[in-house]
Amino acid sequence: MAPKSVNVLGLGRSPVHTVILLAWPAIIEQIMLTLVGYVDTAMVGAIGAQATAAVGVTTSTMWLINGLFSAFGVGFSVQVAQCIGAEDYEGCRQAIRQSVLSVLGFGALTTLVCQLIGGQLPLWLGAPPEVAREAGAYFRILTSVMVLHMGSAVFSAILRCSGDTKTPMLLNILTNVMNIILNTLFIFEPSVHHTPFGSFTLPGLGMGVRGAAIASAISMGTVGLLLLLTTFLRKGEAHIDFHQNWRPDPLVWRLALRFGLPVAFERVTVSCGQIIFTMMVTHLGTVALAAHTLANTAESISYLPAVGISFAATTLVGQAKGAENRDMAFQFGKIVTKMGIVMGVMMFALLFFGARGLVGIFTRDLAVIALGAGALRIEALVQPLQNCEIVLAGAMRGGGDARFQFYVGLVCMWGVRLPVAFLMAFVFDLGLYGIWCGMAADIAMRGVLNLWRFYSGRWYGALH
Template identity: 35%
Template sequence: METHEGNIQYAENTKDKIKIILVLAMPAVIENIFQTILGFVDTYFVSKIGLAEVSAVGVTNAVLAIYFALFMAIGVAANVRIANFLGAKQPEKARHIAQQSIILAILFGIATGIITLFFAGPLLKLMGIEANVVEVGEIYFKIVAIPSIFMSLMFVLSAVLRGAGDTRAPMKVSILINIVHVALDYILIFGFWLVPEMGVAGAALATVFARVIGSLALLYYIKRSTILSFRKDYWKPDKQHLWELTTLGGPAAGERLVMRLGQIVYFGFVVTLGTNVFAAHQIAGNVEVFSYMIGYGFATAATILVGQQIGAGNIDVAKKFATLCTWLGISAMAILGALLFIFGSWAGSFFTDDQEVIKSIGTALKVSGIFQPFLALLLILTGAFQGANNTKFPMYLTAVGMWVVRTLLVYVLGIQLGWGLLGVWLAIGIDIAFRAVVLTLQFARGKWIAVKKDVESECHPQTTKETMSRCVNNY
């Protein structure tokens, strides 16, 4: 059973399908966990300086999440189209669109770097945080985000490899850069031998150095790939492919932007509860994010497998893979939810000695633990929808969830009713459950595959494999 570079042989029975899912998902889970450790280590080390610094890094990362949304959207589009083309046995189209996605990543990376250079302070002030937090945050923001090109390349190069069915190379790179990052974080934040203590600026520099190394390593793996290795003539910008990536990735970007903008608004509500409460919220988020990494790992497998099967015209097999990915993810995240519920306060104690903050962290993580199965549904089905070229519906759903459900309930439960951080995390959980249920209903009704209107008549799910493959490649 081969799973490297898109050459996946699919067995008929469920047991073999589960093996394929795990072969793809587990490296992606490990990769995501190690990438998350970049932020986790920053928060851990920075917490040793002070809670104001924790808040500064947290607020900055909330703004940076808007950048991540753009970069991840390019990655989603590249991942899906590469998987589609390989499933349809068109490797040169996959190679071409991979290189075009890298061009797009470079352009967006340069643009966001320029925005940071001139508007770092004003962007942070929009969050309504205290002056001392803005001052520290601006230092961190500029160092991390002016060289945004390396953020962008990390997202897109990893997505290109995953689209070709290679989830192991991004995992190896994540392990490498985390070893580098942990060492540099300690040295640059606290100082070592001839290196002076740099505090928050040191944390930012360590992150940048790690991303530079990661980008170079991912380029190395792509150049080694028989499917993705670069061709000089494919570096010429192709309007059709760039537009294709933009239109497919646009809704994915819209989804994440809507989510992040809503997050900024409700972050503003949390900030009004006080610096300590916001610090507790940020620390709880950094602990909980490991559960997201499991979900994103199975979502990655769902996107790859659904994308390849849709490209090959195997609609029933695509749905089977999506279903299996979802159930496996729910099982894993339910276990993690129980651990968050039981050990949340204990995890918080690693970041601070403030008992009030530790108690708040424990409360937030108990609520998070209860909603973990719904989070699995939401993340993995979103990945399946994207693999089926349907990036619009998740965007619309996220807009409703973030702005009508989450933000409103954060204000009502957290501020108006005075429930504080408990109300905030209940609002988050209710939003997650709402969107998970809606996606499940759409999936069950068969309304999860998107094709162009002008070919919908020949793209009915009951048509032949050849017809469906042609439809998807006309998308």
């Protein structure tokens, strides 16, 4: 049966139970999304540091693209949540229809731009020629399905804000199964394996980095297509079909810009900073770039529970705001803050004490493992603040306050991370550790600012 849009404010036996019911599928979904990158990095890492660097050099650019897609998701999904809370189901349907138009238009434009710049992008980012060739091919293949990839980001956000967190979770599990099977086929040469029951041969095309890109593109494209179909097949008051009005709606787009444009500015600001950040790392050499890539991949697990909780917070606070229930909106925000702190303490322990093991999943290069583990331990120190920042950003976006996150991103990336990273890495000669000191300082400041914003109460009336 296709999923149905629901008002989720009273979904659980208590507010905490309600958050957990919405959050756990979103957490699993984020783990599944991240595992796509994990699997690619781990499998490519078996080839060598140069292959790892080729996958990692355009990562910051993909973060920029994903950030823009997320901005569209926020712009339309917050409207969906608030319309459901207010029981305005025609407004909900109109927002979903406009989101489909945005995916078709902006997704196609993104694909075109990425294909035009893909060959030169790694060189612009400072990659050595032997890395840049494979990195450019990887980026072009990966961005060939941007319409479907954008659809995955936008429609997942809409489904979550309409109370369905399980469908995106299940589809992303499917993505990972596909990605592992296809990676095995595309990356490696055919190999013979011996068991007590006999020998067998695993087929392989031996395409290396390009094979990883093809596998990921097929997997990402498939989940995007399935989420688009789910958007049309869902039941209930928010159902859409081809016979409804599909003309552009200026009111919906104005609201989408109000909610989404600050998110886009924030992601562009942060991601442009990330690109400069990556350029700093490339100047430290291939080993440092490989260690940075692997440490970033390992570190990404630390905030997955917080991201899942933040999606639940956006849905709950958005629907509470639509129902004009201020007390409930604040209650959900306080609950997710406490959950974020608990998760942050747990992730500190994981990253600090398990650093070598986490980086060692992806490579056997001892120099890369040692450097990446040291960077991870620096990041571990700010995990409680990072998790608070993430869950509160989701809660406040649900209430319509996305503009503050842009200011936070601007100040912390350009006023804290980049200056501190440059000073520590190149003036005090701490290399990659200095780079990660800048990252940790940025994250700590974001956490402090978001805690202040939420408890000041200014976020709730930000649009009035």
